[in-house]
Amino acid sequence: MGIIAWLIISILFVLAFVGLVYPILPSSLFLLLSFVVYGIFYSFGDFHWTFWTIQIFLFILLFTTDYLANLFSLKKFGGSKAGMWGSTFGLLIGPFVIPFLGIIIGPFLGAVIAELLVHRISFSDAVKIGLGSVVGFIGSVVVKSLIMIFMIVYFLIVVL
Template sequence: MDLLYWVLIVAMFIISFIGLIYPIIPSVVFILGGFILYGLFFSFVEFSWVFWTVQIFFVVLLFSADYLANMLGVKKYGGSKAGIWGSTIGLLVGPFVIPVFGILIGPFLGAVIAELLIHRKGFTEALKIGVGSVIGFISSVITKSIVQAVMIGYFLIVVI
């Protein structure tokens, strides 16, 4: 039975990494779900206040990294709030409209379209802002994957 429990916990962690590519999947919820499943299946005794404090810090870091990377990527290349919103909407819609490549094309097109329509930027400038949104997204994915790996690694150190 322990093997089945661990399979479920590991599945939660794997789904959290899939959430890096499909942002509609709440990665943090699945990581925390893995911790809670461990507590329910085995014991919460290993989870001290230090464990939960560290994990909450990482959760805040994950949310911050997501927002800041997107915002900085768009802003650095001259984008506005409309570009940030367009990029975010494209990030959520892109993977479902264009499987596989939509994760990169979505934020790019979202930022470009928003800058063209809302702020009437030139086409070249809007393209530059779109590239910034993709750079921001990639930076976010890299940062979040490292933070998630550290969260799971710390969990494993505590429970094993």
């Protein structure tokens, strides 16, 4: 039974990381589910209040990282809320339209198109903003990866 539990937990960890590049998959929820699976198969007694406090803080940080990274990079590159919404839409749609490159092209095109339609700026400025959305996405993936690695390592330290 232990092998099955750790196999399920490991698959949930992998799905959490896949969710970083396919945002339709809820990374944070897969991590939370892996902790619940451990508790069901073994015991929730291993998880003290400090464990849940730290993990909940990091879950909140995961959710806000996307928004803050996108907002910061778009503002730095001259974008607006329209660019942010376009980038987010492109991020969700891009991977389905263009399977591998859509994760980069989607946010870029979404931000460019949104800025061109809403603010009627020059094409070169819109491209600059689109690049900012890609920089923000890549930055958020790196930061969220580090947070998730910390969450998993902390989980393993607590339970092993």
